[in-house]
Amino acid sequence: MAESNKLSLVEFWKAIAIATAIVAVFATIFVWSGFYNVSAQKPHFEVTTWLLAQIRRQSIQYQSNSVPPAPDNLDDAELVTLGAVQYQLGCAACHKAPGWTGSRVGDAMLPAPPPLTWVSEKWSPRELFWIVRNGQKYTGMPAWIAYEREDEVWPLVAFLERLPSLGPDEYRRLTSDRSSTPGFSLSTGRAVIEVCARCHGLPGEPPRSNLVPFLSAQSASYLRRSLEEYQSGTRPSGYMELVASGLDDTTMDALTEVYAAAPPPAPAGEASEDVSRGAKIFSAGLPGQNVPSCAACHTAANPQFPQLAGQTTVFLSTQLQVFRKGIRNGSGYGRIMTTIAERMTDADIDAVSAYLSTLPPGMFGTGSESAP
Numbered sequence: 001m002a003e004s005n006k007l008s009l010v011e012f013w014k015a016i017a018i019a020t021a022i023v024a025v026f027a028t029i030f031v032w033s034g035f036y037n038v039s040a041q042k043p044h045f046e047v048t049t050w051l052l053a054q055i056r057r058q059s060i061q062y063q064s065n066s067v068p069p070a071p072d073n074l075d076d077a078e079l080v081t082l083g084a085v086q087y088q089l090g091c092a093a094c095h096k097a098p099g100w101t102g103s104r105v106g107d108a109m110l111p112a113p114p115p116l117t118w119v120s121e122k123w124s125p126r127e128l129f130w131i132v133r134n135g136q137k138y139t140g141m142p143a144w145i146a147y148e149r150e151d152e153v154w155p156l157v158a159f160l161e162r163l164p165s166l167g168p169d170e171y172r173r174l175t176s177d178r179s180s181t182p183g184f185s186l187s188t189g190r191a192v193i194e195v196c197a198r199c200h201g202l203p204g205e206p207p208r209s210n211l212v213p214f215l216s217a218q219s220a221s222y223l224r225r226s227l228e229e230y231q232s233g234t235r236p237s238g239y240m241e242l243v244a245s246g247l248d249d250t251t252m253d254a255l256t257e258v259y260a261a262a263p264p265p266a267p268a269g270e271a272s273e274d275v276s277r278g279a280k281i282f283s284a285g286l287p288g289q290n291v292p293s294c295a296a297c298h299t300a301a302n303p304q305f306p307q308l309a310g311q312t313t314v315f316l317s318t319q320l321q322v323f324r325k326g327i328r329n330g331s332g333y334g335r336i337m338t339t340i341a342e343r344m345t346d347a348d349i350d351a352v353s354a355y356l357s358t359l360p361p362g363m364f365g366t367g368s369e370s371a372p
């Protein structure tokens with residue numbers, strides 16, 4: 001009895017081995033024959049489409065468990081505006097937008113990028129965050145260009161949450177599309193600065209979101225170096241890498257000179273209780289933590305040290321956190337700040353940022369003065 005059981009077990013495994021070998025032979029013939037048609041013109045079999053949709057849904061639901069909780073200001077205009085401009089520049093060509101049909105490339109893709117008008121009903125904010133940050137394999141849906149800049153993704157989610165209630169006019173206003181205003185012309189080179197202006201405002205104007213820095217008080221050489229660092233990816237930012245990648249040397253020179261020469265905008269910051277502690281940190285540093293005085297460098301006329309006065313609290317504190325994480329230290333300049341930021345607590349960062357936001361932009365020098 002025991003003997004025949006053993007035999008049948010051996011035969012069972014033999015049968016499995018033979019079946020596996022047959023499948024492997026057919027699979028090899030199938031792959032090598034080129035019989036399977038990878039054309040984007042040939043839709044998947046229905047069962048493949050169904051299976052892919054299940055895998056995708058389960059994967060997104062499971063993987064998005066690691067996403068931090070959504071901030072409670074997702075309806076904040078500062079986030080929505082920045083998200084809307086980025087959407088127009090980086091997503092609409094595939095996904096279309098209110099009053100805007102996108103490019104015809106999307107229609108020729110398989111799967112075709114779906115319109116996203118109602119996508120916020122299908123996915124939660126954290127799931128949307130995960131999709132926008134990670135992209136999707138085998139579909140053409142790209143990951144966030146600067147994957148390490150997790151802090152940059154929420155404005156896109158904020159925009160997708162707002163999308164169902166956006167008509168074409170409101171969308172055009174939000175994305176600051178000036179292409180029909182007088183003076184706009186592709187042949188005069190004004191087109192590129194109109195792209196920058198969608199987020200930074202034109203030279204001399206305030207930025208359109210408090211997440212975006214003003215450029216007007218900075219030296220041309222600091223602005224120029226920043227653009228090169230975005231272009232090469234040594235200063236990661238999904239917003240800036242997208243626009244900087246297409247700029248040639250002449251255009252970069254022209255843009256940075258015209259921004260550096262413009263008068264700085266009016267101050268935006270408001271007094272808060274952090275301000276007096278922040279003022280101390282700025283002038284004297286934090287001796288107990290080995291943090292040097294910020295003023296020692298940031299009030300000097302060295303055109304490589306950016307002007308900080310009057311930038312918003314959220315922009316300054318974000319940059320300090322980015323330095324602290326070590327993801328803006330691709331250059332020697334960044335490494336100086338990484339060493340300093342590593343010694344600061346969240347509270348120190350918030351206090352000094354709040355203080356700097358109350359100062360008049362340009363008070364330690366302007367781009368036109370400090371340009372070499």
Ligand code: HEC
Pocket residue numbers: 056086087090091092094095109110111112113114116119122128131132136139140141142156
């Ligand atoms: C090159 C084209 C392309 C670009 C650019 C692109 N996407 Fe996609 N996206 C796709 C495709 C294709 C899919 C569909 C994936 C699928 O069906 O599995 C997709 C899916 C999505 C989804 C999920 C849709 C759903 O119904 O589940 C979201 C959300 C999304 N994209 C947001 C964005 C955002 C935000 C951007 C810009 C930052 C962007 N996409 C840029 C091609 C693109």
Ligand code: HEC
Pocket residue numbers: 082085086089192193195196197198199200211212213214215218222223224226227235236237239240243244255256306
């Ligand atoms: C979609 C919005 C958007 C557009 C369009 C845009 N920027 Fe920016 N820009 C940003 C954001 C956000 C930052 C902060 C990025 C970071 O965290 O490093 C930034 C930062 C910069 C900086 C670094 C400033 C500093 O103080 O460190 C420069 C220089 C700059 N942008 C120039 C430009 C130029 C020139 C253009 C047009 C070709 C442009 N930007 C278009 C959003 C934008």
Ligand code: HEC
Pocket residue numbers: 213281282285291292293294295296297298304305306307308316317319320328331333334335336337340352
């Ligand atoms: C030894 C000189 C030095 C000291 C001291 C210093 N910084 Fe900096 N800081 C720099 C340099 C150089 C950069 C440019 C880094 C780069 O381009 O990546 C910079 C950049 C910054 C930026 C980014 C601004 C922008 O527009 O992107 C912030 C914010 C900043 N510093 C805040 C501070 C604060 C706050 C202190 C004091 C606690 C401080 N720094 C002390 C040299 C210094």
